[in-house]
Amino acid sequence: MQHPKRSVGNKIRQRSVFYSTKLPHMTTSTSLFLNIFSQAIDDYHKYDDVDHPCNNPYEENSIEWFLYKKEWIDTVQWHLEDLIRDPNIDPAAALALKRRIDKSNQERTDLVEMIDEYYWKLFHQVEPQPTATLNTESPAWAIDRLSILQLKIYHMKVEAERADVSETHKAKCQAKLNVLLVQNIDLSTAIAQLLEAYKRGEKVMKVYKQMKMYNDPNLNPVLYGQK
16 A cells, blocks of 8 residues: 655654753663664654665664664554544545554554563563562553654654744644653653662563454454354
């Protein structure tokens, strides 16, 4: 399926907007996340085309490869979500996009679970302290939120710098961008602290699969009812 290239504001989008703010308690891992996420976003916007192939520069199945692919999937899906909201989109094209977004969501979930598997292998043999606690989400799902946050920052900065909008629009976007940047520091710090807690045995490393049912032909009654 062919999609139009997203060329609006492309010159702005081709410039990196990675913020190298020194994060408190930043570990090598957290710095790695932000750098690779920024790299993937910038690489995508060199083409700004949802059909452009992902040329992952890292060794396959390394943590760097997982992170780059994760951000690439999120970036493509961000733009698919834009395309499907076109009020003049052909219904057949909209359905095809919806199917593609569903497939992308499953790929994203699968990749998050691969990242969790990486951290489980890293931490599961750490002896938990007697006072060790559980966390409400696994490392990879926190990293997933960080990945999407980088896209929010990137595109909000584009909006704050547009030349074809009012100063009011730009000011509102800048205010939102400022909040996102604070959130970026806070979330990066929290992830770094979580990984350190696993390392010290202060948190118990557990991974739960998402168990999505609607994509499974054996669990979705609409699908298995057609057999």
